[in-house]
Amino acid sequence: MPSVLSKGAAVGAISVLTIWYNYYLHRKTIKKALASRAPSAVNLQLDVGVDEQERAFSRDAKHFSGPRKPLAQLASLMRILVPSWRSKETFIIILHTAFLILRTWLSVVVAELDGKIVKHLVRGEGKKFLAGLLSWFAISVPATYTNSMIRYLESKLSIAFRTRLTRYVHNMYLSDRLTFYKMLQLDSSISNPDQYITTDIARFCTSLSSFFSNIGKPVLDMIIFHFQLVRGIGGYGTSAMLVIYLASARLLRKFSPPISRLTAEQANLEGNLRSAHSRLITNAEEVAFYGGHEREGEHLESTLDGLMRHSIRVARVMVPRIFLEDFVVKYTWSAIGYVLCALPFLADRSINPGQRMQRFVTNKRIMMNVSDAGGRLMYSIKEMMELSGKTERVYALVSTLHSLRQKKPSRLYEDYDGIRLTNVDVKTPNGDMLVEGLNWQVKEGEHFMVTGPNGVGKTAVMRVVSGLWSAPVGTVERPDPMDIMYIPQRAYLPIGTLRDQVIYPHTVADMREAGRTDQDLLQILSAVHLAYLPKREGGWDVRKEWKDVFSGGEKQRMNLARIFYHRPNYVMLDECTSAVSSDVEGDLYERIKQLGITMVTISHRPSLQKYHNKLLHLDHSWSVENLTPSRKSPEILELSDD
Numbered sequence: 001m002p003s004v005l006s007k008g009a010a011v012g013a014i015s016v017l018t019i020w021y022n023y024y025l026h027r028k029t030i031k032k033a034l035a036s037r038a039p040s041a042v043n044l045q046l047d048v049g050v051d052e053q054e055r056a057f058s059r060d061a062k063h064f065s066g067p068r069k070p071l072a073q074l075a076s077l078m079r080i081l082v083p084s085w086r087s088k089e090t091f092i093i094i095l096h097t098a099f100l101i102l103r104t105w106l107s108v109v110v111a112e113l114d115g116k117i118v119k120h121l122v123r124g125e126g127k128k129f130l131a132g133l134l135s136w137f138a139i140s141v142p143a144t145y146t147n148s149m150i151r152y153l154e155s156k157l158s159i160a161f162r163t164r165l166t167r168y169v170h171n172m173y174l175s176d177r178l179t180f181y182k183m184l185q186l187d188s189s190i191s192n193p194d195q196y197i198t199t200d201i202a203r204f205c206t207s208l209s210s211f212f213s214n215i216g217k218p219v220l221d222m223i224i225f226h227f228q229l230v231r232g233i234g235g236y237g238t239s240a241m242l243v244i245y246l247a248s249a250r251l252l253r254k255f256s257p258p259i260s261r262l263t264a265e266q267a268n269l270e271g272n273l274r275s276a277h278s279r280l281i282t283n284a285e286e287v288a289f290y291g292g293h294e295r296e297g298e299h300l301e302s303t304l305d306g307l308m309r310h311s312i313r314v315a316r317v318m319v320p321r322i323f324l325e326d327f328v329v330k331y332t333w334s335a336i337g338y339v340l341c342a343l344p345f346l347a348d349r350s351i352n353p354g355q356r357m358q359r360f361v362t363n364k365r366i367m368m369n370v371s372d373a374g375g376r377l378m379y380s381i382k383e384m385m386e387l388s389g390k391t392e393r394v395y396a397l398v399s400t401l402h403s404l405r406q407k408k409p410s411r412l413y414e415d416y417d418g419i420r421l422t423n424v425d426v427k428t429p430n431g432d433m434l435v436e437g438l439n440w441q442v443k444e445g446e447h448f449m450v451t452g453p454n455g456v457g458k459t460a461v462m463r464v465v466s467g468l469w470s471a472p473v474g475t476v477e478r479p480d481p482m483d484i485m486y487i488p489q490r491a492y493l494p495i496g497t498l499r500d501q502v503i504y505p506h507t508v509a510d511m512r513e514a515g516r517t518d519q520d521l522l523q524i525l526s527a528v529h530l531a532y533l534p535k536r537e538g539g540w541d542v543r544k545e546w547k548d549v550f551s552g553g554e555k556q557r558m559n560l561a562r563i564f565y566h567r568p569n570y571v572m573l574d575e576c577t578s579a580v581s582s583d584v585e586g587d588l589y590e591r592i593k594q595l596g597i598t599m600v601t602i603s604h605r606p607s608l609q610k611y612h613n614k615l616l617h618l619d620h621s622w623s624v625e626n627l628t629p630s631r632k633s634p635e636i637l638e639l640s641d642d
């Protein structure tokens with residue numbers, strides 16, 4: 001009984017520590033939540049500065065370069081998951097390990113108590129039997145508490161890993177190096193980053209945190225129980241058990257299908273299905289107009305078919321492995337365990353029945369625990385392979401982000417008062433030449449129109465100026481990003497309030513800092529002929545899926561409103577008034593000019609020429625022409641082939 005009390009005290013001490021830790025974390029979370037209500041910097045990782053994060057990325061880059069073996073991949077990812085010995089994750093892992101040890105220790109105590117209870121029963125010692133039973137119950141409270149804490153800490157670890165890894169990826173994905181754009185538009189190695197960031201990271205973190213229990217617990221059990229068994233059945237018996245385990249592990253490995261590859265493939269196919277659904281969500285109206293539901297249905301079905309065929313194949317190849325695993329772990333090991341427990345007592349007839357019963361029950365209980373731990377270790381070989389497949393995908397994501405982040409942009413200078421391209425070759429990401437040796441300069445007050453046939457590379461020039469595409473040859477000079485804006489062909493409406501639509505990409509905090517008010521925004525909306533919107537939609541704070549609310553022309557005018565809000569020195573407009581009625585369109589161009597903003601307009605509409613004084617014509621070669629209001633046909637100033 002005293003030993004039970006001292007063990008109970010140990011459990012109590014660990015429990016108090018855990019409760020204190022939870023309280024501490026809870027307070028920290030509340031403090032953080034309150035702090036995050038205040039307007040914060042743009043950095044996504046609230047507790048780390050942008051520069052510090054950039055330095056961390058540069059330090060980590062060498063650990064994510066090129067292909068690596070699964071264990072090395074896991075080691076690289078662990079650097080992100082547990083960044084230091086003083087991190088929260090280290091503390092959770094230590095606490096988790098403490099509870100694992102405690103559980104194993106309690107199992108030994110229970111096994112010994114079992115033996116004693118049976119001994120008292122056989123001897124007919126009623127009082128001792130009852131005392132043993134009471135101790136048994138006393139142990140059950142900390143034992144169940146320990147089990148629930150192990151599960152709780154496992155979830156906590158998984159959440160902590162996921163938070164850290166997802167933030168790390170988000171910070172790199174959405175950094176000012178435009179990694180998300182490069183990944184989505186220019187690089188095909190990661191086809192569905194959304195699937196990787198949402199599902200794959202979550203699965204990897206859950207697997208990794210449960211892996212600590214699944215491997216850590218049985219390994220601990222095996223070590224501690226084996227010491228107990230050596231006392232009970234001698235060194236030969238336990239050595240025999242060990243040899244049998246190792247042989248079984250080899251056998252199971254030999255007959256195991258390539259689980260890590262199958263897991264990675266499964267995740268890939270799930271990503272394809274998800275992406276097919278995302279496409280339908282994004283293009284629902286277009287599909288509905290075309291009556292393309294059957295065609296889209298066929299695509300979804302064939303994607304689902306691929307996934308299901310793979311899942312069935314996985315289930316089929318797993319049958320022999322599961323059969324072998326069960327046969328070895330559940331039956332063969334138990335039978336051998338019985339024999340090993342019984343042998344010492346069959347050989348030694350001098351032991352009295354009570355003692356014999358006590359030792360047999362204790363040993364059998366420990367043997368069952370060893371067998372159970374061994375079984376869990378065998379099962380965790382499969383989990384280890386699955387984890388390896390999940391690690392492979394998450395590693396691929398992080399290493400691609402690192403390699404895209406390091407890609408050098410073209411020779412681009414951001415301190416020029418104007419736009420100047422010198423001997424620039426404009427090429428597609430595939431390397432196809434669109435415009436060769438482009439020499440083009442836009443000075444302040446020179447409003448340019450860029451024209452040319454479809455697909456000739458007009459938007460490509462805007463991509464090169466903005467730095468989205470790098471020019472392999474030549475030099476690009478342009479103003480500071482704060483002084484130039486690019487309005488793309490397709491109007492973009494972010495998630496948020498009506499106010500957010502006008503001020504994008506500013507936040508409300510940025511707007512307040514810039515000294516702008518809702519009254520200013522109303523004036524801006526009236527400049528783009530949308531002054532009726534706040535009233536119609538129910539105020540500035542209303543949140544809607546704006547892309548479904550606004551008409552085509554309204555969407556474009558809202559995008560143009562951002563020019564009046566941000567008032568850059570230069571703006572590049574890419575066919576962004578095609579749905580705006582021509583009277584409003586003309587008015588908008590005049591207003592932009594009145595604000596002293598220099599315009600570069602990509603358009604096919606000759607009616608827009610009157611708002612510009614120069615023209616860049618692209619048609620596999622390039623030419624710059626003067627546009628004078630009095631002359632219909634432009635005067636040719638410079639040709640690319642002269």
Ligand SMILES: Nc1ncnc2c1ncn2[C@@H]1O[C@H](COP(=O)(O)OP(=O)(O)OP(=O)(O)O)[C@@H](O)[C@H]1O
Pocket residue numbers: 185186428429430434452453454455456457458459460461
């Ligand atoms: N991510 C990409 N990868 C490969 N090729 C691309 C990519 N984006 C565009 N292109 C190609 O680059 C060429 C130029 O495209 P761009 O959008 O600049 O044409 P454009 O002159 O603006 O045409 P339009 O008048 O139809 O808008 C096109 O042939 C297009 O297929």
